[in-house]
Amino acid sequence: AQKITQTQPGMFVQEKEAVTLDCTYDTSDPSYGLFWYKQPSSGEMIFLIYQGSYDQQNATEGRYSLNFQKARKSANLVISASQLGDSAMYFCAMRELGWNTGNQFYFGTGTSLTVIP
Amino acid sequence: ETGVTQSPTHLIKTRGQQVTLRCSSQSGHNTVSWYQQALGQGPQFIFQYYREEENGRGNFPPRFSGLQFPNYSSELNVNALELDDSALYLCASSSGQGVTNEKLFFGSGTQLSVL
Numbered sequence: 001a002q003k004i005t006q007t008q009p010g011m012f013v014q015e016k017e018a019v020t021l022d023c024t025y026d027t028s029d030p031s032y033g034l035f036w037y038k039q040p041s042s043g044e045m046i047f048l049i050y051q052g053s054y055d056q057q058n059a060t061e062g063r064y065s066l067n068f069q070k071a072r073k074s075a076n077l078v079i080s081a082s083q084l085g086d087s088a089m090y091f092c093a094m095r096e097l098g099w100n101t102g103n104q105f106y107f108g109t110g111t112s113l114t115v116i117p
Numbered sequence: 118e119t120g121v122t123q124s125p126t127h128l129i130k131t132r133g134q135q136v137t138l139r140c141s142s143q144s145g146h147n148t149v150s151w152y153q154q155a156l157g158q159g160p161q162f163i164f165q166y167y168r169e170e171e172n173g174r175g176n177f178p179p180r181f182s183g184l185q186f187p188n189y190s191s192e193l194n195v196n197a198l199e200l201d202d203s204a205l206y207l208c209a210s211s212s213g214q215g216v217t218n219e220k221l222f223f224g225s226g227t228q229l230s231v232l
Contacts, residue, residue, distance in 0.1 A: 004159070031217060032217060033217035033218055033219075035220060035221075037223075042225055043205055043207075043225045043226040043228070044223055044224065044226070045160070045207065045209070045221070045223035046223075047220045047221070047222070050218050050220060052217050052218055053217070091159050091160070093159075095217060095219075097215075097216075097217050103150070103165045103172055103173035103215075104150070104162035104165070104173055104175055105150075105152075105160075105162065105221060106162075107152075107159030107160045107161075108159050109157070109158055109159050110158075110159055
């Protein structure tokens with residue numbers, strides 16, 4: 001089974017509007033972290049936001065917020081007031097902390113976001 | 118603070134050849150991970166090095182090997198290149214604290230094309 005599922009290959013949003021990028025995850029490990037990364041055409045993965053499995057409140061980082069619904073195993077990224085520079089690929093990722101998890105991050109297939117002027 | 122740097126940025130090889138990719142970790146980081154990102158896919162974990170020892174490996178064959186040096190820089194070696202090895206290879210460094218919020222800092226990658 002896929003550890004991270006991103007069902008939106010591509011999304012469009014009008015400049016200054018908000019957009020939600022979906023992410024669901026699969027793990028039986030009670031301790032895990034969820035991350036969102038942005039990948040512009042340059043290739044570098046840029047960290048955006050983190051949510052821990054035990055965090056009670058949704059994470060926020062400037063214009064980015066994470067809608068964490070633990071029971072549904074979803075961790076959607078919300079970008080408010082979209083800007084042209086937000087156009088990029090966005091990846092959801094998870095790291096498990098259980099025994100013998102191998103220290104790896106699991107990434108989804110990404111969502112391509114295009115901001116329209 | 119120096120970020121993660123990778124070299125070369127682009128590389129073209131032929132099937133059967135060997136390749137070495139290099140990565141300098143961010144200052145203060147002792148852990149380096151390598152990921153393969155095929156076109157249109159998310160990054161896939163190859164392996165991780167912590168203080169010069171392999172510390173986790175993904176589902177990649179033994180012809181993918183690596184090294185980490187005392188200054189925590191790292192190399193990824195791929196032998197007997199196959200066409201499917203064509204991908205963006207990303208190096209990421211981290212602080213090695215082993216906590217859930219330990220994030221990865223990525224380089225810009227090496228684009229490898231195997232002809």
